[in-house]
Amino acid sequence: MVKSYAAMSKGSELELFEFEPEDLEPNKVNIHVESCGICHSDISAIDGSWGKSKYPMVAGHEVIGKIIEVGSNVSLHKIGDRVGLGWHSGYCHNCDYCNAGDHNFCSSTKKTVFSQHGGFAEEVTADEVSVIPIPNGLNHQDAGPLLCGGITVFTPLVEFNITKDNKVGIIGIGGLGHLALKIYKALGCHVTAFTNSDDKNDLLEELGADEIISSTDDSMIKAIESRFDLIISTVNVKLDWNLFLSIIKPRGRLHFVGAVLAPIETSVFSLMGGRKSISGSPVGSPENIKKMLNFCSEHKISPMVEHFKFAQINDAITKLRHNELRFRAVLTW
Amino acid sequence: MVKSYAAMSKGSELELFEFEPEDLEPNKVNIHVESCGICHSDISAIDGSWGKSKYPMVAGHEVIGKIIEVGSNVSLHKIGDRVGLGWHSGYCHNCDYCNAGDHNFCSSTKKTVFSQHGGFAEEVTADEVSVIPIPNGLNHQDAGPLLCGGITVFTPLVEFNITKDNKVGIIGIGGLGHLALKIYKALGCHVTAFTNSDDKNDLLEELGADEIISSTDDSMIKAIESRFDLIISTVNVKLDWNLFLSIIKPRGRLHFVGAVLAPIETSVFSLMGGRKSISGSPVGSPENIKKMLNFCSEHKISPMVEHFKFAQINDAITKLRHNELRFRAVLTW
Numbered sequence: 001m002v003k004s005y006a007a008m009s010k011g012s013e014l015e016l017f018e019f020e021p022e023d024l025e026p027n028k029v030n031i032h033v034e035s036c037g038i039c040h041s042d043i044s045a046i047d048g049s050w051g052k053s054k055y056p057m058v059a060g061h062e063v064i065g066k067i068i069e070v071g072s073n074v075s076l077h078k079i080g081d082r083v084g085l086g087w088h089s090g091y092c093h094n095c096d097y098c099n100a101g102d103h104n105f106c107s108s109t110k111k112t113v114f115s116q117h118g119g120f121a122e123e124v125t126a127d128e129v130s131v132i133p134i135p136n137g138l139n140h141q142d143a144g145p146l147l148c149g150g151i152t153v154f155t156p157l158v159e160f161n162i163t164k165d166n167k168v169g170i171i172g173i174g175g176l177g178h179l180a181l182k183i184y185k186a187l188g189c190h191v192t193a194f195t196n197s198d199d200k201n202d203l204l205e206e207l208g209a210d211e212i213i214s215s216t217d218d219s220m221i222k223a224i225e226s227r228f229d230l231i232i233s234t235v236n237v238k239l240d241w242n243l244f245l246s247i248i249k250p251r252g253r254l255h256f257v258g259a260v261l262a263p264i265e266t267s268v269f270s271l272m273g274g275r276k277s278i279s280g281s282p283v284g285s286p287e288n289i290k291k292m293l294n295f296c297s298e299h300k301i302s303p304m305v306e307h308f309k310f311a312q313i314n315d316a317i318t319k320l321r322h323n324e325l326r327f328r329a330v331l332t333w
Numbered sequence: 334m335v336k337s338y339a340a341m342s343k344g345s346e347l348e349l350f351e352f353e354p355e356d357l358e359p360n361k362v363n364i365h366v367e368s369c370g371i372c373h374s375d376i377s378a379i380d381g382s383w384g385k386s387k388y389p390m391v392a393g394h395e396v397i398g399k400i401i402e403v404g405s406n407v408s409l410h411k412i413g414d415r416v417g418l419g420w421h422s423g424y425c426h427n428c429d430y431c432n433a434g435d436h437n438f439c440s441s442t443k444k445t446v447f448s449q450h451g452g453f454a455e456e457v458t459a460d461e462v463s464v465i466p467i468p469n470g471l472n473h474q475d476a477g478p479l480l481c482g483g484i485t486v487f488t489p490l491v492e493f494n495i496t497k498d499n500k501v502g503i504i505g506i507g508g509l510g511h512l513a514l515k516i517y518k519a520l521g522c523h524v525t526a527f528t529n530s531d532d533k534n535d536l537l538e539e540l541g542a543d544e545i546i547s548s549t550d551d552s553m554i555k556a557i558e559s560r561f562d563l564i565i566s567t568v569n570v571k572l573d574w575n576l577f578l579s580i581i582k583p584r585g586r587l588h589f590v591g592a593v594l595a596p597i598e599t600s601v602f603s604l605m606g607g608r609k610s611i612s613g614s615p616v617g618s619p620e621n622i623k624k625m626l627n628f629c630s631e632h633k634i635s636p637m638v639e640h641f642k643f644a645q646i647n648d649a650i651t652k653l654r655h656n657e658l659r660f661r662a663v664l665t666w
Contacts, residue, residue, distance in 0.1 A: 097583065105583040105607055159584075159608060250430065250438040251492075253610070256601045263598045268589045271597075271613030274438055275492060277586070278611045280604030 004121030005313045006056035010048040013314050017056050019117060021125075028125050029077050030069035031085060036119035037062030037144035037305070038313075038320055038329045039175065040236070040259075041087070045113045046317075052114050060119030060331075061087050061112040062144040064134060074128045082134045084293065085119065086147035087112060087283045090127035103129065104285045120313065122333065132289045137297035145175065145303040145328040146296055151284040152257045153180035154292040156232060157187065159281060160253065164188025169228045171215050171244070172235035173200055173207075176257060178304055178327040180232055181207050183292075186299035192228070194221075203326070207304075218243055226274070228252055238262040241278070242270045250274035257281060305330045337454030338646050339389035343381040346647045350389050352450060354458075361458050362410050363402035364418060369452040370395030370477035370638070371646075371653055371662045372508065373569070373592075374420070378446045379650075385447050393452030393664075394420050394445035395477040397467060407461045415467045417626065418452065419480035420445060420616045423460035436462065437618045453646065455666065465622045470630035478508065478636040478661040479629055484617040485590045486513035487625040489565060490520065492614060493586065497521025502561045504548050504577070505568035506533055506540075509590060511637055511660040513565055514540050516625075519632035525561070527554075536659070540637075551576055559607070561585055571595040574611070575603045583607035590614060638663045 006017035024030055042059035044050055063085040067077050077083060090110030091098050097105035112118045112126065132147075134140050153176050156162065168184045170177050171194040184191045185208035193204045194215035204212050213220055218240060224247045231244055235258045244254055245266060253276060256264070266278060284292065295301070305328045308316040316329035339350035357363055375392035377383055396418040400410050410416060423443030424431050430438035445451045445459065465480075467473050486509050489495065501517045503510050504527040517524045518541040526537045527548035537545050546553055551573060557580045564577055568591045577587055578599060586609060589597070599611060617625065628634070638661045641649040649662035 102583065155608075250435065256604060258601075259605070260601045264601055264604075265596045265598050266611075268591075268593045268597055268613050271589060271611070272592070272615045275488075275614040276612060278599075278604070279609060280601050281608040282605045 002121055002123045004058045004117060005310060006058045006120070007046040008056050010053070010055070011046060014046070014120065014317070017058065021123065024069055024071050024125060026071040026073040027127055028071045029067050029074055029128050029131055030123055030125045031063060031065040031083060031131065032068045033063055033065045033119055033122055033124055033333070035064045035141065035144050035330050035332045036060040037148070037303070038316055038331065039145070039148050040320070041148070042113065043317065043320065057113070058117035058120050059113045060121065061085070062147045062149070063112075063119035063124055064140050064144050065124070068123070071128070076128045077131060077133070082140060083131045084134050084143065084147045084289070085112060085124060085126050085131050086151060086289060088130050089116060090130055093129070101287050102285055104283055120310070120331070129286055132286060132293060135293055135297035138293060139302045142302045142305045142330060144330050145179065145305065146293060147289070148283060149176045149303065149328065150179050150183070150296065151289050151292050152176055152282070153232060153234070154183055154295070155281045155284040155288060156230060156255050156257070157183065158284070158288050158291065160230060162187065162189065162230060166229040167227055168192070169194055169231035171231060171233040171239065172258060173204060174234065174323070175325070175328045176234035178207060180234065181209055182301045183295070186295070186301055215239060221247060230255060232257060233260075234258040236260050241266050245270040245276055248274070248276055250276070253277040253279055255279050255281065303328050307332065309333070335450075335454055335456045337391045337450060338643060339391045339453070340379040341389050343386070343388070344379060347379070347453065347650070350391065354456065357402055357404050357458060359404040359406040360460055361404045362400050362407055362461050362464055363456055363458045364396060364398040364416060364464065365401045365456055366396055366398045366452055366454060366666070368397045368474065368477050368663050368665045369393040370481070370636070371649055371664065372478070372481050373653070374481070375446065376650065376653065390446070391450035391453050392446045393454065394418070395480045395482070396445070396452035396457055397473050397477050398457070401456070404461070409461045410464060410466070415473060416464045417467050417476065417480045417622070418445060418457060418459050418464050419484060419622060421463050422449060423463055426462070434620050435618055437616055453643070453664070462619055465619060465626060468626055468630035471626060472635045475635045475638045475663060476629075477663050478512065478638065479626060480622070481616060482509045482636065482661065483512050483516070483629065484622050484625050485509055485615070486565060486567070487516055487628070488614045488617040488621060489563060489588050489590070490516065491617070491621050491624065493563060495520065495522065495563060499562040500560055501525070502527055502564035504564060504566040504572065505591060506537060507567065507656070508658075508661045509567035511540060513567065514542055515634045516628070519628070519634055548572060554580060563588060565590060566593075567591040569593050574599050578603040578609055581607070581609055583609070586610040586612055588612050588614065636661050640665065642666070
């Protein structure tokens with residue numbers, strides 16, 4: 001039996017839950033979970049906010065662990081390897097996107113928390129392709145949040161060919177935002193943090209922010225000349241998006257990685273004048289997760305985390321719900 | 334004195350109006366207007382819809398004509414050359430954008446209809462850089478609308494590296510849309526026309542549309558798999574943009590060239606799943622206008638126009654206001 005923590009119904013506290021492991025499929029590996037981060041999407045899964053949850057719901061998709069079993073066709077990993085597992089736990093391997101290395105655009109992806117039992121458990125299984133080796137240089141105790149939060153903010157860097165010469169803005173400095181700040185600073189960009197919490201200012205300077213601006217001070221934002229190549233929004237609240245577009249350079253973009261439920265409202269004139277774009281992206285491909293982990297290893301980037309034992313999982317979730325974590329919780333057995 | 338047709342007040346019928354020509358500045362040329370197209374933006378200028386109009390308002394910014402005078406520093410044109418003039422009649426020549434050939438992103442552009450008297454006149458002056466030679470192969474009697482409508486729909490082709498292998502959708506088949514249809518078909522793309530006028534179907538097939546779909550038939554659009562690389566919206570009405578995003582491929586974009594006054598409303602989830610973009614662009618740079626005119630000359634592309642004498646300008650405007658033109662009016666003296 002595999003020990004896990006599960007929500008037994010919509011939004012309930014998590015309880016210890018044991019389940020029978022399934023036979024390992026030929027292309028899958030079984031991972032012993034050393035640690036697992038908690039992401040906002042886990043809360044959405046527990047709460048059933050997206051209408052996709054089945055109960056008992058074992059969430060968790062920022063896994064670091066060691067391979068303890070490999071399927072008969074597995075060639076990418078061996079027992080004892082330290083690996084990471086994120087949002088996707090499998091792909092179809094037959095579509096144009098899988099064939100091109102863009103597995104995250106596959107329309108038949110499996111999700112670690114919706115298609116199976118996830119990482120709030122002693123063991124988790126996944127398609128070998130979705131499982132990524134952890135570089136030796138990485139501080140693996142804290143690395144879990146890179147597998148979802150990290151790749152989510154790293155993907156725009158790759159997709160839009162961001163370089164050290166670019167000016168980047170980050171709206172919202174939390175689980176995703178603080179990683180974006182570290183990553184784009186490590187790349188060498190000029191990075192502006194847009195935040196609505198004054199109490200984070202010292203911390204943001206420490207993290208390397210070149211500039212800190214209140215995300216809700218419209219007059220201060222209005223005064224900025226149009227100079228950003230990329231503004232990444234990590235927040236889940238509605239802001240004046242036309243205002244942010246006004247400080248973006250021609251050919252620049254406002255990019256969403258935070259799941260705002262309210263519609264994005266913009267004026268076509270905010271886009272037309274400077275051939276600007278609004279876009280969004282989800283996590284990233286296995287290839288880009290590898291790139292991201294190597295980048296973080298090379299630049300000594302670790303998520304800033306608070307550690308909890310799995311037995312304290314409900315305390316950690318409560319802190320996340322109240323936005324009291326700096327900046328991400330990581331669970332260990 | 335220069336003869337022209339001007340609106341003497343907001344939204345009024347145009348009247349014959351004569352004005353004293355200014356001394357020609359060193360970098361400018363004076364063009365004898367052979368023909369001038371009428372664009373929706375001219376109506377906006379006449380009606381004062383954008384709050385920028387001064388009266389008497391001489392609109393008109395789809396000019397074909399011959400150079401009759403050159404300023405002392407002009408090197409790009411000589412008297413007798415046949416040229417075109419579009420939305421921009423001048424640039425600062427000092428900013429990063431002008432220096433990079435992206436003059437249309439210059440923040441100090443002069444506008445043919447707002448910064449001076451426009452093309453509904455016997456003569457019009459402009460910065461030599463904003464004036465583009467008309468290739469010999471082009472049917473110059475009908476070419477006026479290329480200078481605004483043509484470049485507006487050609488710009489996304491250049492900006493987004495569209496090739497014959499791409500699937501393109503065009504929403505709205507009018508002044509801009511019919512040119513988009515001709516241009517993207519000439520490039521070799523598979524082109525789908527989204528229109529709400531059934532009476533255009535025969536015409537659209539004649540123009541080369543591979544597929545014709547009602548732009549307001551939601552269930553028909555919903556049934557399409559996600560296969561478009563680029564959908565260009567030329568309309569000025571609000572549609573269900575999330576629906577159009579759902580039929581766009583990963584990394585594809587919904588691009589606005591039509592000035593919709595209603596806010597663009599989308600869900601961030603429509604963008605995130607496939608790293609999709611929404612964007613907009615204005616006319617184009619002088620370099621791209623040249624490219625577009627050469628492309629149209631090479632592929633024998635002419636706007637489909639109805640000809641009017643300048644004396645009939647109010648009739649032409651009335652037909653445009655009632656959406657009765659197929660597809661653009663061109664005025665001659």
